[in-house]
Each structure stands twice: as C-alpha cells, then as structure tokens.
Amino acid sequence: MKNGNEIQITPELVKEHGLTVEEYERIKRAMGREPNYTELGIYSVMWSEHCSYKSSRLHLKKLPTKAPWVIQGPGENAGVIDIGDGQAAIFKMESHNHPSYIEPYQGAATGVGGILRDVFTMGARPVANMNALRFGEPNHPKTRHLVGGVVAGIGGYGNCVGVPTVGGETNFDPSYNGNILVNAMTVGLADAEKIFYCAAAGVGNPVVYVGSKTGRDGIHGATMASAEFTDDSEEKRPTVQVGDPFTEKLLIEACLELMATDAIIAIQDMGAAGLTSSSVEMASKGGVGFELNLDNVPQREANMLPYEMMLSESQERMLMVLKPGREDMAKAIFEKWELDFAVIGHITDTGKLTLKFKGETVGDIPLDSLTDDAPEYDRPWVPTPKREAVSVKAVDDLNKAAMDLIGGPNLCSRRWIWEQYDHMVMGDTIQRPGGDAAVVRVHGTMKGLAISTDVTPRYCFADPVEGGKQAVAETWRNITAVGALPLAITNCLNFGNPERKDIMGQFVGCLEGMGEACRALDYPIVSGNVSLYNETNGKGILPTPAIGGVGVMQDIDRMATIAFEGAGQTVVLIGETKDELGASLYQREIVGEDAGLPPVVDLAVERRNGDFVRALIENGQVTTCHDLSDGGLIAALADMAMAGGVGVDVTVDDTLPLHAHLFSESQARYLVATDADTAEQIRKEAKDAGIPVTVLGETGGDSINVNGGAVKLDLKALKSAHEGWLPNYMANAS
Amino acid sequence: MKARIHVTLKNGVLDPQGKAIEHALSNMGFDGVNEARQGKFIELELSETDRAKAEASVDEMCRKLLANTVIENYSIELE
Amino acid sequence: MKARIHVTLKNGVLDPQGKAIEHALSNMGFDGVNEARQGKFIELELSETDRAKAEASVDEMCRKLLANTVIENYSIELE
Amino acid sequence: MKSAVIVFPGSNCDRDMAVALEKITGTKPLMVWHQEYDFDKVDFIALPGGFSYGDYLRCGAMSARSHVMKEVIKRAEDGVPTFGVCNGFQILTETGLLPGALMRNANLHFVCKDVTLTVENADSMFTNAYDKGQEITIPVAHHDGNYFADDETLNRLEGEGQVAFKYASDINGAQRRIAGVMNARGNVLGMMPHPERMIEPALGGSDGRKMFESVMNRLG
Numbered sequence A: 001m002k003n004g005n006e007i008q009i010t011p012e013l014v015k016e017h018g019l020t021v022e023e024y025e026r027i028k029r030a031m032g033r034e035p036n037y038t039e040l041g042i043y044s045v046m047w048s049e050h051c052s053y054k055s056s057r058l059h060l061k062k063l064p065t066k067a068p069w070v071i072q073g074p075g076e077n078a079g080v081i082d083i084g085d086g087q088a089a090i091f092k093m094e095s096h097n098h099p100s101y102i103e104p105y106q107g108a109a110t111g112v113g114g115i116l117r118d119v120f121t122m123g124a125r126p127v128a129n130m131n132a133l134r135f136g137e138p139n140h141p142k143t144r145h146l147v148g149g150v151v152a153g154i155g156g157y158g159n160c161v162g163v164p165t166v167g168g169e170t171n172f173d174p175s176y177n178g179n180i181l182v183n184a185m186t187v188g189l190a191d192a193e194k195i196f197y198c199a200a201a202g203v204g205n206p207v208v209y210v211g212s213k214t215g216r217d218g219i220h221g222a223t224m225a226s227a228e229f230t231d232d233s234e235e236k237r238p239t240v241q242v243g244d245p246f247t248e249k250l251l252i253e254a255c256l257e258l259m260a261t262d263a264i265i266a267i268q269d270m271g272a273a274g275l276t277s278s279s280v281e282m283a284s285k286g287g288v289g290f291e292l293n294l295d296n297v298p299q300r301e302a303n304m305l306p307y308e309m310m311l312s313e314s315q316e317r318m319l320m321v322l323k324p325g326r327e328d329m330a331k332a333i334f335e336k337w338e339l340d341f342a343v344i345g346h347i348t349d350t351g352k353l354t355l356k357f358k359g360e361t362v363g364d365i366p367l368d369s370l371t372d373d374a375p376e377y378d379r380p381w382v383p384t385p386k387r388e389a390v391s392v393k394a395v396d397d398l399n400k401a402a403m404d405l406i407g408g409p410n411l412c413s414r415r416w417i418w419e420q421y422d423h424m425v426m427g428d429t430i431q432r433p434g435g436d437a438a439v440v441r442v443h444g445t446m447k448g449l450a451i452s453t454d455v456t457p458r459y460c461f462a463d464p465v466e467g468g469k470q471a472v473a474e475t476w477r478n479i480t481a482v483g484a485l486p487l488a489i490t491n492c493l494n495f496g497n498p499e500r501k502d503i504m505g506q507f508v509g510c511l512e513g514m515g516e517a518c519r520a521l522d523y524p525i526v527s528g529n530v531s532l533y534n535e536t537n538g539k540g541i542l543p544t545p546a547i548g549g550v551g552v553m554q555d556i557d558r559m560a561t562i563a564f565e566g567a568g569q570t571v572v573l574i575g576e577t578k579d580e581l582g583a584s585l586y587q588r589e590i591v592g593e594d595a596g597l598p599p600v601v602d603l604a605v606e607r608r609n610g611d612f613v614r615a616l617i618e619n620g621q622v623t624t625c626h627d628l629s630d631g632g633l634i635a636a637l638a639d640m641a642m643a644g645g646v647g648v649d650v651t652v653d654d655t656l657p658l659h660a661h662l663f664s665e666s667q668a669r670y671l672v673a674t675d676a677d678t679a680e681q682i683r684k685e686a687k688d689a690g691i692p693v694t695v696l697g698e699t700g701g702d703s704i705n706v707n708g709g710a711v712k713l714d715l716k717a718l719k720s721a722h723e724g725w726l727p728n729y730m731a732n733a734s
Numbered sequence B, C: 001m002k003a004r005i006h007v008t009l010k011n012g013v014l015d016p017q018g019k020a021i022e023h024a025l026s027n028m029g030f031d032g033v034n035e036a037r038q039g040k041f042i043e044l045e046l047s048e049t050d051r052a053k054a055e056a057s058v059d060e061m062c063r064k065l066l067a068n069t070v071i072e073n074y075s076i077e078l079e
Numbered sequence D: 001m002k003s004a005v006i007v008f009p010g011s012n013c014d015r016d017m018a019v020a021l022e023k024i025t026g027t028k029p030l031m032v033w034h035q036e037y038d039f040d041k042v043d044f045i046a047l048p049g050g051f052s053y054g055d056y057l058r059c060g061a062m063s064a065r066s067h068v069m070k071e072v073i074k075r076a077e078d079g080v081p082t083f084g085v086c087n088g089f090q091i092l093t094e095t096g097l098l099p100g101a102l103m104r105n106a107n108l109h110f111v112c113k114d115v116t117l118t119v120e121n122a123d124s125m126f127t128n129a130y131d132k133g134q135e136i137t138i139p140v141a142h143h144d145g146n147y148f149a150d151d152e153t154l155n156r157l158e159g160e161g162q163v164a165f166k167y168a169s170d171i172n173g174a175q176r177r178i179a180g181v182m183n184a185r186g187n188v189l190g191m192m193p194h195p196e197r198m199i200e201p202a203l204g205g206s207d208g209r210k211m212f213e214s215v216m217n218r219l220g
C-alpha cells in the first residue's frame, strides 16, 4: 500500500467510521467531491461526538460562563480565572471512562496525562490533580480489579509527574457495572499576563511537533479491523495507549522553559484525535490554513500511513506555531530535555488542511467544513417524569443503620485510595485529602486555592434539574466550608445514549439546574467535557454531571478543617433540617428503596448560609467546619469526631422524627464547632440574619451520643469500620 | 516442576522502560543498541508433576493474573 | 544481532513481587505454587555482528546498568 | 551554609528541597543539572526525591550513572556532607555510596502518609539536633522503599551506629524497619522519608527541620 488512499470508500467503511448516510452526504457537499481514505478518517474523528459535541453543543451554549474574574471561558484547552496579584488559576476536568474499563491502569493513567497537558498547554504549571471515580457495585466480579487498576494508574502517573493528587470522590452503584467513570481534573497556576492560546497566526510560520514519537496507539478500532488490513493484521491492530509520565514531566518542564521566552505564537496538546484535532483547531481558530508534511512526523513504528499518523492518539505530544527564526533556540530546549522536536509544516493562507506524504498530496480539506459545518443535533428529549413525594420509614435499629452507612462502601474512608497518591509533593498542600475541599497554597504566598469535585447521581436520576443544581451547590459548599470563596467550575458531563429521549431529557434537565445554580451563586463554568454513550446493553449509567469547583482564600492561616479540636467545643448547626429522605443514602442503603423527591436546593438560602459560614472562618471565629451531605447529620458528626479523635454529645428536638434528624440530606447546612462564648455569639448573629441555627451540644467522651443514648456510636468501633471497609474489600483482590 | 514465563509487550505498544534503557545506554557511551524492550520473567515452582496439567494451569494463571493480555503476550516453558 | 538478558534476584534476596504473586495465585484458588520469583527480561537489538564483541559489550552493559549485582544475577543469550 | 541540589530528568522534589534549604539555611542553593561534570564548591549536597528516569529499570539506576554523580561520588568520598531523600536514597545505594538496595514495597502499593520515626543515632552529622530514641513525624511517599541488605551488613550497620532512623511500625517491609542509613564515615545519609516536607506547621509539622539544623550545627 502506498498511502492508504487506494482503499475504496464503501458504505460499510463509512458506517464503520461512525458516520451516518446523511453525514457522509454532508461531507461530500462540503468537499465538492468524494473524500479519500485519509480524509474520511479525519472527518470521522472531527465529527465524532467527542470532538464535535454534536449532541450537546446546543445545550452547553446556555450555561453561564462569564464573570469579571473569568479570563477565558469554555472553548480553549482549559478555563482561566483571575485570582488576584497578577496570577491566574487554569483548570479543567476530563473523562477517560471507556479506556479505563478496558485497561484500568493505562486508561486512568493516560486520563491524568491528558488533562495535565490541557492545563500546561495554556502556560500553567500544574499544581493539583483531582479524580472523580464511579465504580459498579462492590460485589460485581469486575469492580475490585477496576478499583485497584484505576487507583494504581492515577497514582502511577500523577506521582511520577510530581503533581499532588489532593482529592476527589468515589462512588459505587450498580449502574456503573459496565461503564465505570474516571474523571480527572487538573488545576494550574500561571501569570495572568502570560496565558497561551491555540489560535495559529502568520502565514509561513513553522508548525512544530514536540514530545514523544507517533505510534499506532488508540486508532479507531472499528476502522482498523477492516478487511484491507488482513495481510499484516496483528501488527496493525489498534493498541491501547500506554502512558509515559516520565516523558510528560520532561514535556512540562521543556514547554514551560520555552514559554518563558517569546518564541511561541500558539500551542495545543495532541489529545483525542491527536494530530488531526490539534492542527484543525489551531488553524481554524486562527482563520488560517496548515500544510503538514507527514514524512517529518517523528514515528515510532515503520510504514505508518497518513491515516494512521493523523488519527493516532499516542500520548505526550504537543503542536506549536513558533515565530520564524526561533526554531533553533526551541530545538535546543527540547533536546536538553531529550524530547523529539520536528518542524512538520507551515501556515498557509488557503484555509485548508493540506497533507503531504512522499511527495504527494494525500489530503486537502477546507478547514471550516471540519468545524463550522460539523453536524449539530437538536436531539429529541422528554423531561424526566416528576416523582411522587414519599415518606421514608424509620428502621428499628438506628444505631446499626448509622454504623452500616458510615462503615460501608458509600461513606467509608477513602484513605486506601489517597495514600497511594502523592498528595504532598510540591510542598504546598495545606489541606490534605479527607476534608471538605483540598487546599493548595499559591506558591510563595499566603493565599490558598480550594478545590472540590462533587455530584450526587442519585439526585440527578430522581430529578435532573434539582440534581444539577445540587452538584454545583455542593462544590460551592465544600469550598466554603474550608473558608474559601468559590469562584468558578469545570465539569465532566457523563450520561448514557443521547439518542434516547429520556437520557437526553436527563442531560437537558441537569444542565438547566447547573446553569441556574451557577447564576445564583456567581459561579460560572469556565471549561468542561462531555462523555455520552456510557451505556451497556441499553442500560445507561445514572446521570453524572461531575462538577469541579475552585475557590480562593486570602490567608491560609484562616482556614477550617473538619476535625473537632478536643473536648469542650460547642457544636452548632447552621441551616435547617427538613424531612428530606427521598433519594437519600439512608433510603437506598438501609431501607432498600429509591423513590421520592431529592432534597430541594434553595439557592438563595444556599448562598446566604454559605456566606455567613465563610465569614465566621475568615474572621477567625471558627476553625472547625463541615458541610452536611450524603448520610446527613450523623455522618457529618462522625467525620468530625473521627478526624478529631474525640466524641460528641448532641440533642435534637422532636419537630422531626429522630431518623429524619439523623439521615435527612437537606441542603445548605454546615456544622461548626468552637468555644462556648463564640458559639453563643454565632447563634445570635445567625438569628439576627434570619438564618436557622441550632446549638446541638458539646464535644467530649468516646462516643457519638444523640439524645442521651437514643443513638450511641462507639468512636473506636466506628472508626475501625469506617477505616476498615475499603482496605478489607481490596485485600481480597486478586 | 518449574515453569518459566516470559511476559512481553505486544508489538506496537509503547515501551517507556525500553526507551529509557536505550537512552541511558547511549548516554553511557554504548553505541549500536538500536532497540531495547523490557518484559517480565516469572519463575514458578509447581507441585504438579503432570506436564499437560501443569501447562494448562500455568496458562490460566497467565491469562488471569500474570499477563495483562490487552497489552502483553506471554510464553511458557516447563522444565 | 539480538541479545536476550534475564535479570533475576539472587538467592536470599527477598522478592516482594514474587511473594505477591504467590499470594494472589493462592487467593485465586491456584494451589500447588510453592514459590514464585519475578525478574526482568530485556531484549536488545544490536548493530554488532561479531558474537564475541557483542557478548563482551552486553556483559559490560549488564554490570554497569542493567543489573544491580548487589542483589541481582544476570544471564545473556545471543541469537 | 551553601548547598547544591542535583536535578535529574524526572526529579520532582528538587524545588521542595531548594525551598526547604533556603528557608532553613537562609541561602539559596545551587541547582545542578545532571549533565554537569563539575560545579561550584558547596558545603552540602542534596539528592532530591522524585522519579528520575521514570524509575524505569530500577529506581535511581540510570541517575547513578550520570556525569554529575561521578563528581558527587568524588566529593562525598572527600567528606562533603551528602544527603539523599527517597529517589536520592535510591541513587546513593545504586552508586554504592550507601550499602543495600531499595526494593518494591512489600504490599506493592505506593504509600504517601505521615509516619513515626525513631532516631537511632543522635550523634551524627545529620541527627545531632535530635535526641536518641526521639519519635518524630515525617511523611513518606514512595513505591520502592523496602530496604534490603544481607544480615551481615545489617548487623554492621546497627553495630556501628549507621542506622539513622527506623520506622516505629512496619511501613514497607524494610529489613529491621530501617528508614535511613549512613555510610561508615558518617558524611552520607540516605532516607526514604521526606524531612523537607515537614518544615512548617502549615504543612503539618516541623520535625524535619532538625535534620538540616544538625548539619548546620556540625558545619558551624
């Protein structure tokens, strides 16, 4: 085979490329002719759901993305916000769900690598990683293996690169049995004046490839299995992408070194659809054309075809446009870091992506047809039917119920996970995993970045709009609970098949709720990612719009943690507990039902209560604070007692049944603990501000004691169950 | 009976360790190493005395644990 | 010319990976694995065509880099 | 006290080490790239943590053969205090400056957490600001910290006071719970825990400072 374009384009081949008949007609119209094989491959990846956002674009446009502190919203590699003092925080979250199910270690590792590149591409030094994980039920035969592999992969990559992994979330639910979710987030810091973008400019300027060599990794599986390749099929089978964190580390250092000079006009990482999407994006954003000479692409394997080079997803590669004459200087930097560097093309004024290979033109595509002409669908959808409110019963043994929840898969400590992540490297981790939000000091200052990822898929399933609101509100609350001001979010929208009306309805509903919460909380969306078709045998995952929030605190010495600080602290509940047990963890795990309405998210109340709590921390009245979420009051008290190594004695009134007090998941609530005088002062201030406030009791003793022994959890037993569940579960790993 | 198992990366799968070894050897002045690949070598001491049974059992061990067949090949020798 | 190198732990050196394999295999219900040891298998593609020279050079690579002779033994095959 | 921090491709605690040294000694350390053959005279050489060369082949193996290590070995043999943390410790054993080897953690997992260490020798160049038997808290973050040496070597190390720190409880399967060892002359220390990560309350404690202060005491 000379260049692959000998291959006939048949209807089957078009179909194998995931293109519909109408889409193929659209390609022919855009080109004014039939595409050749290389071009077909390029269209197929650019018009894929992943690159074109064809099912989601219409709805994403409705999300609020602006605020005075937003420097760059969605549309670039990552979002950028101003954090004051001339500095910017740059962050994004991304999914690597499917690859992680196939090969958990490499799938998760390359997910981390990809999101790191999105962030340092923009000129940021990555300073924190987060990971939001959803696995199937614990007793599913694959779950244990997947947990072990994913955690090892995230650690294997992040630890080696030397960026601390400071937090995340981990859930188990049967809906993920066949589709786990691995969402990784990176936060970086840059000089607000030195942000790098991907828009190419300057006809004639060199297009430069740096990083690892290109192999046949991750090329679209269905296509490669086509009959034309049977001669040497084993050699050409698509392969799993293997991450090389060592090369990534070198790439970060080399890129940052080059970015300190004035040589770069535009830069873009090669992520999904590799060389294709990076060159198309750079050229089309800049309104120019690209001519690439594929013979110059550094290649790891022999006899690679243009199609393969353009579609390869080999990791740890970047594309740049340099100012003319700066090639040698740039090359010296990359050679110092022992990385490949090659000029592979130049900018043209043709508005086309032109590909040369062995002296021939093997592809010539009008760029705007790849982006602007890409299909956009207004997929039919139906709103999720409103559920009936239900009354959730009390079980006989509330002690056991609390113990089972706190010592079970959903609420147990994630220590087994985060101890496999280097969460301290870089020397600025001020709040380690285990609290409400991670806090990373802005290097060399007293400021801190607070980061949290959250979503409660149960709620999103029960009521997508409320669930969407809740996900945003929970990150806001977690960031508030450490004393930081939440500024903006990124997201990773994981859903089932959008061609099903009910799934599309979940998507639309969640986005509506998210948008509403962002507006009410002044908390815009600056970046994100969509992962659809998370579905096996027609059964979709719970709708899972994972939200990653970032906030800033001005003084890390004014920070709260969840740990009680010894005996004698007064414990105060801010916010109102209602009988909201629908779609709660208690209902699902203890009662064994999933029905009713999820808790209502009143965004005005959320904001009022949160602003009140943040002020308490900022002015030093409170250094112990925890928000209430899954598992309600009893779970929060337990977290605080276990973290502080001291018990607590509380009393709740009889306006609600005891099990509702304990397990209700009413929103906008926080627990704070402080000395008695300050607590009294806080009670008064809250009353004056019209904020519901309850003095619950005092810390001390070695148990969590509610209403004089109506519920009494021995701290030692609780801690051993809470800390023990995950390691015991994983110890049975093979 | 002893089983000697070689686990190697499939062709086309990136081998970062091999690459690093190539690099280090050339930095140390060893020329003429065109490629390095690193794999695993596992030796098992088995109670089984029946060759066929041992072979079948080790093959199962490889598929289930010792090799990651998504990216690795394995080969077994008994002695 | 191709060099195949086996790097194995010396007797008496504790092998955490081998131990973990034994453990996992027995958890998975594979009985009769009395011992497991894990080593490395390195393949080098050499330009050298002279056997003796290749042997000497690979031996030096092993001593200087590929094996840690405090804890490891190595063996070389050329093909 | 003027120090040097050696930087290898893949080092990732080089900045942490430099920050700690500057905070404690008041002098910015010299950062030395692995391809240097020579560097300015310094009072103290630090090999930082990280994953030099990706920890490929064996941790520290490739770095130990770098140009700069020839010079470091020479200076260490001349008596310059030389200190390796984590990957730095692995490099020191790979060069032979320190005995033994660091194997994969017994449970095969990477481990990052605060651990309690006991100070085994409080007279050395690196530990004189501590008390003998003192328990200190320092974090570890490693995948290959399982110290191995043969019994004869271990007996000698213990007998001659070359064991600087032990883990109070088993962390990684290390023989005799050894966390840090010195050479016979006492001017080279390698340890898996990261004292540079425990130098201020905001990071969770200050027990790591005394390690650096010990060297300053000795150098006067």
Ligand SMILES: Nc1ncnc2c1ncn2[C@@H]1O[C@H](COP(=O)(O)OP(=O)(O)O)[C@@H](O)[C@H]1O
Pocket (backbone or CB within 6 Å): A131, A132, A133, A165, A166, A167, A168, A169, A170, A414, A417, A418, A432, A433, A434, A435, A436, A437, A438, A453, A454, A478, A629, A630
């Ligand atoms: N996969 C993970 N990686 C790192 N940290 C995690 C992970 N999963 C959970 N955590 C940490 O465990 C703690 C509890 O998580 P979670 O229950 O989700 O907190 P919250 O309810 O406050 O959102 C948090 O500090 C979180 O960062």
Ligand SMILES: [Mg+2]
Pocket (backbone or CB within 6 Å): A435, A436, A437, A478, A626, A627, A628, A629
């Ligand atoms: Mg929380």
